[in-house]
Amino acid sequence: MPPPPPPPPGGGYQPYQPYAPGVGPTGTATPDVGQAFSYGWRKFTEHIGQILIAIGVWLLAAIVLGAIGWVVRDLIIGDADCRETVFGEVCTTDTSFTTAWLAGIVFQLFFMVALLAGSYFIIR
Numbered sequence: 001m002p003p004p005p006p007p008p009p010g011g012g013y014q015p016y017q018p019y020a021p022g023v024g025p026t027g028t029a030t031p032d033v034g035q036a037f038s039y040g041w042r043k044f045t046e047h048i049g050q051i052l053i054a055i056g057v058w059l060l061a062a063i064v065l066g067a068i069g070w071v072v073r074d075l076i077i078g079d080a081d082c083r084e085t086v087f088g089e090v091c092t093t094d095t096s097f098t099t100a101w102l103a104g105i106v107f108q109l110f111f112m113v114a115l116l117a118g119s120y121f122i123i124r
Contacts, residue, residue: 058118074103077103
């Protein structure tokens with residue numbers, strides 16, 4: 001018995017086409033940069049109020065949560081002992097490096113949550 005014939009070229013699949021019909025090096029469609037820029041600018045100016053409101057809310061959230069983080073940090077570190085010197089007022093605290101470091105982390109977490117939440121809502 002003779003061997004079976006070889007499969008057709010390409011395994012029965014359509015050949016790969018890198019571009020959609022009518023688009024690409026052989027197509028007639030060409031990008032119009034001026035029209036694209038005009039469209040983007042028009043949409044931007046139509047929605048400028050919404051963009052400014054979103055940025056304002058984002059900044060307000062960052063300021064409020066940053067202030068909360070700062071208050072929590074100060075509560076963890078405690079009051080500073082201040083005295084007048086020839087170089088001006090010098091304030092020191094009796095907290096350990098680890099306590100101050102952890103308080104800084106708490107402050108940064110509050111601030112980062114505000115920035116990330118604001119970014120999420122601006123994108124939405």
